[in-house]
Amino acid sequence: MATTKTWNEARARAVIDDHRALEGPLLPILHGLQAEFGYVPEQAERLLADELNLTRAEVHGVVSFYHDFRARPAGRHVLKLCRAEACQSMGAEANAAKLLTRLGMGWGDTTPDGRLTIEAVYCLGLCATAPGVLLDGQPIGRVDAARLESLAEEAA
Amino acid sequence: MMKVYVPADAAAIAVGADRVAADIAREGRMRGIAVEVVRTGSRGMAWLEPLVEVETPAGRVGYGPVGATDVPSLFDIDFLAGAAHSRSVGLVEKIPFFARQNRLTFARCGVIDRLSLADYRAHRGLAGLERAITLGPAGTVEEVKASGLRGRGGAGFPTGIKWQTVAGAQTDQKYIVCNADEGDSGTFADRMIMEGDPFSLIEGMTIAAIAVGATRGYIYLRSEYPHAIATMNRAIEIARAERVLGAHILGSAHEFHLEVRVGAGAYVCGEETSLLDSLEGKRGQVRAKPPLPALQGLFGKPTIVNNTISLATIPYILAEGAQKYADFGMGRSRGTMPVQLAGNIKHGGLFETAFGITLGALIEDIGGGSASGKPVRAVQVGGPLGAYFAPHQFDIAYDYETFTKADGLIGHGGIVVFDESVDMARMARFAMEFCAIESCGKCTPCRIGSTRGVEVMDKIIAGQDVAKNKALIEDLCETLKFGSLCALGGFTPYPVLSAMRLFPEDFGAAPDLAHAAE
Numbered sequence: 001m002a003t004t005k006t007w008n009e010a011r012a013r014a015v016i017d018d019h020r021a022l023e024g025p026l027l028p029i030l031h032g033l034q035a036e037f038g039y040v041p042e043q044a045e046r047l048l049a050d051e052l053n054l055t056r057a058e059v060h061g062v063v064s065f066y067h068d069f070r071a072r073p074a075g076r077h078v079l080k081l082c083r084a085e086a087c088q089s090m091g092a093e094a095n096a097a098k099l100l101t102r103l104g105m106g107w108g109d110t111t112p113d114g115r116l117t118i119e120a121v122y123c124l125g126l127c128a129t130a131p132g133v134l135l136d137g138q139p140i141g142r143v144d145a146a147r148l149e150s151l152a153e154e155a156a
Numbered sequence: 157m158m159k160v161y162v163p164a165d166a167a168a169i170a171v172g173a174d175r176v177a178a179d180i181a182r183e184g185r186m187r188g189i190a191v192e193v194v195r196t197g198s199r200g201m202a203w204l205e206p207l208v209e210v211e212t213p214a215g216r217v218g219y220g221p222v223g224a225t226d227v228p229s230l231f232d233i234d235f236l237a238g239a240a241h242s243r244s245v246g247l248v249e250k251i252p253f254f255a256r257q258n259r260l261t262f263a264r265c266g267v268i269d270r271l272s273l274a275d276y277r278a279h280r281g282l283a284g285l286e287r288a289i290t291l292g293p294a295g296t297v298e299e300v301k302a303s304g305l306r307g308r309g310g311a312g313f314p315t316g317i318k319w320q321t322v323a324g325a326q327t328d329q330k331y332i333v334c335n336a337d338e339g340d341s342g343t344f345a346d347r348m349i350m351e352g353d354p355f356s357l358i359e360g361m362t363i364a365a366i367a368v369g370a371t372r373g374y375i376y377l378r379s380e381y382p383h384a385i386a387t388m389n390r391a392i393e394i395a396r397a398e399r400v401l402g403a404h405i406l407g408s409a410h411e412f413h414l415e416v417r418v419g420a421g422a423y424v425c426g427e428e429t430s431l432l433d434s435l436e437g438k439r440g441q442v443r444a445k446p447p448l449p450a451l452q453g454l455f456g457k458p459t460i461v462n463n464t465i466s467l468a469t470i471p472y473i474l475a476e477g478a479q480k481y482a483d484f485g486m487g488r489s490r491g492t493m494p495v496q497l498a499g500n501i502k503h504g505g506l507f508e509t510a511f512g513i514t515l516g517a518l519i520e521d522i523g524g525g526s527a528s529g530k531p532v533r534a535v536q537v538g539g540p541l542g543a544y545f546a547p548h549q550f551d552i553a554y555d556y557e558t559f560t561k562a563d564g565l566i567g568h569g570g571i572v573v574f575d576e577s578v579d580m581a582r583m584a585r586f587a588m589e590f591c592a593i594e595s596c597g598k599c600t601p602c603r604i605g606s607t608r609g610v611e612v613m614d615k616i617i618a619g620q621d622v623a624k625n626k627a628l629i630e631d632l633c634e635t636l637k638f639g640s641l642c643a644l645g646g647f648t649p650y651p652v653l654s655a656m657r658l659f660p661e662d663f664g665a666a667p668d669l670a671h672a673a674e
Contacts, residue, residue, distance in 0.1 A: 023372075023455065024417075026437030031379075031418055065439040065596075066420035068379055084341030085536055088586070089499035089574045090527070122423060122540075122590065124380050125344035127572065128202035128497065128504030129167050137382050141170035 197352015304490030340539025342570030516550030538567025602645025
């Protein structure tokens, strides 16, 4: 279950300080901030630029380059559906389309009640037990259309 | 205390292995039987997962796939003694899928407790590192060169030559970087080795460090692999505590410090120069070569960037000798490849084999054909940038040069099978779409061309000016191939053009295609 907390500069500074001594600390810090807040708040980009002696453009460039970093909080649960070839060969695209249509959602959207975010992912390495998904970090294989529906339903 | 072996591999967990492990422990307690559940890697037979094993005088006996309701009945029939059950698969190493392999890199995977250094040592672990310390740097590099090992990430560059270049560089700091950004669909060998035998990767990287005089190393591990990250981090802690890593490796004067760095969901970071920029904390954009990373790599310092499987194979080569490894294979492809059978396949999983086996043998004999039971129509070999092959080409030998000659690549060893329900125009469109999503933006043909490629494919799928648009795709692919710095733009033409040439019926203006486009 994902946790989302409101911006807190002291906590952000603590995350930065935890990783400051690393070589190339920016990615570990961004992962740390997302673990802390559930996303990378805009205020964090400013703070990072100051603390690491980078421009805001450089920091924003990095944050926006990587698919993992969210600019907005995700839902309480995050369901990542693999859309790569091996899962496609077992019907993943049709299953996903059915689910998204039923929920009236697009890729990356969160349900209006903030319960569930559905994201695309390209390969989870579960290619011999396809289709694969990751629900709040837990891998699940052989997810057919019915199973997908119930996973999305039960994540409450 | 009876030992029961249950995989902690993510693919096994994905089909219930954690629950089975917990159920076995609980059932044992309830029945007053002393049972120790040992978490291993996976044997790589995905259709049997969760595969539970017990030790018998004849060898390990397996039960799989074990469902939640099977555990009490397994105890009822005394599976701890290897008794027969409806889930019995007999002696695990006698299962044809397993018995036909040459398990060198994956010899310990699925066998040992993945986080026990004592178990690792008991199965020839650290013998390679000890020999490397005895041989010294130059002797170790020579051994790797003599093995004929080539980069298992996909490019197939001779590993020993790369090491020699880094060894010869004069500098204050060198790095060993493991590329564990295994983003190709249909591949999971890196994940399996990291989750099933993490010490082999640590040992391989430490040998590399000694060989070239590096003192720091990073494993760039993709965020999509949370279990591999956890296992690697734990294994590194254990290795540090046991002095396999750190200031005095196994009591020698050698020093090596290793750390896991987690990627952030960018496929292109599997390209070595993007990976280095990402490690430095930048956008993962491709660098122009030269300079080679071997001379100016991480933070501008001489750096070995090797694939996970290449590095995890090094301990075998050092422990058993280069010649023993080189005795496997064909032509210039020496040793073994962990082939990953994926997608719509009956017996999917990891099959480590000497080079030279045919594609058809892998798919039909080993893999048992499609999972759906429908005829196999196409297979994609070598990940999302690999070419499609049709059944009439299945006599092709699995070897770097043979695949290059056939306008394909073996890449990181993935094979994705599709049955007759596949629409190859859709797959060609997906190849362009994937390139558009994952392009780092450095090269114009890749950044813009891939989006134009999706648009042109949409027109072909809609039956609009098909001949003209097919010619446009050919032309665009030519530009992508020769106008991109790395394999993302450069190889996207492989799946697109192979699909178009092998399956023209899917790219025509046939009336049903307009329907399929909806």
